[in-house]
Amino acid sequence: MERSEHIYVRSNRLILRQFSQQDVDSFYLYRSSPEVATFQSWENYQYHDAELFVRKQSKCVPDQPGTWFQFAIALVETNQLIGDCALHTLLGEPRIVEIGFTLAEEHQGNGYASEAVRALLSYVFTGLRKHKVIAFADVRNEKSIRLLERVGMRREGQLLENYMSKGQWVDEYQYSLLQSEWEHSVKRGL
Ligand SMILES: CC(C)(COP(=O)(O)OP(=O)(O)OC[C@H]1O[C@@H](n2cnc3c(N)ncnc32)[C@H](O)[C@@H]1OP(=O)(O)O)[C@@H](O)C(=O)NCCC(=O)NCCS
Incomplete structure (x- = not known):
């Protein structure tokens, strides 16, 4: 597959790059999977939604306060889209960012999501010089939860009935990582 999109971060097996038009089919396939959507906000995801999403994200730039930017996760070897990870720069405090991630079902269980999130953390702390990363699960x-703990994020608390998921209020854990904690863990080789 041709690779002309902007690449933000590289790791051993993956690149985090801008979404492009050629991703629509693969993106739709995993976004519309009921298994992938179980704990996510969307349901009954349509092809038209995927087209809109990719069109919008292919023109966005990361780290605009109050917005979400989605990085396409692609295999280095083939440039094939296997998932995405998200960066939300908080409007009121842009030195703090929230992250999220999704991997196509057939690519789960290979350590790709952990590798992508570690690459994203490196970009956020080293490239963007952010103070703190948070995530909700x-x-x-x-x-x-296993992924967040594997990459070294720390559970900060349980937020009761914090999220409306498919008609039901659900509890979420908030996870965090400070830049100082990340630097410490990198130095220790974790
Ligand atoms: C959450 C999600 C991204 C996790 O994906 P994942 O593939 O399980 O996560 P990882 O990349 O960390 O892979 C870890 C697994 O790969 C295995 N693995 C195999 N080869 C590996 C390798 N070379 N390196 C590391 N781990 C490897 C690990 O043993 C581990 O298995 P385990 O969880 O059974 O112990 C995925 O389940 C998903 O997309 N879910 C739907 C969307 C969602 O809910 N997102 C979260 C919203 S907060």
Whole structure:
């Protein structure tokens, strides 16, 4: 596959790059999967939604206060889209960012999501010089919780009935990582 999109970060097996028009089909396939959507805000995701999403994200730039930027996660070897990770720069305090992530079901269980999130943390702390990264996980989302703890994020608290998920209020854990903690863990080789 041709690679002309802007690449933000590279890791051993992955690149985090700008979304492009050629991603629409792969993106739609995993976004519309009920398994992938279990703990996410969307349901009944349509092809038209995917086209709009990709069109918008292909023109966005990261780190604009009050907005979400989605990085396409692609395999280095083929440039194939396998998932996405998100960066939300808070409007009131842009030195703090929230992250999120999604991986196509057939690519889960290979360590790709952890590798992508570690690459994103490196970009956020080294490139953007952010102070703190936060993430929220539905308390039932075991894979997400395992990933957040694997990359060194620390559970800061449980937020009761913090999120309306498919007609039901659910609890979320908030996870965090300070730049000082990240630097410490990088120096220790974690
Ligand atoms: C959350 C999500 C991204 C996690 O994906 P994942 O593939 O399980 O996460 P990782 O990349 O950390 O992979 C870890 C697994 O790969 C295995 N693995 C295999 N090869 C590996 C390798 N080379 N390196 C590291 N881990 C490897 C690990 O043993 C681990 O398995 P385990 O969880 O059974 O112990 C994925 O489940 C998902 O997209 N869910 C739907 C969307 C969602 O809910 N997002 C979260 C919103 S907050």
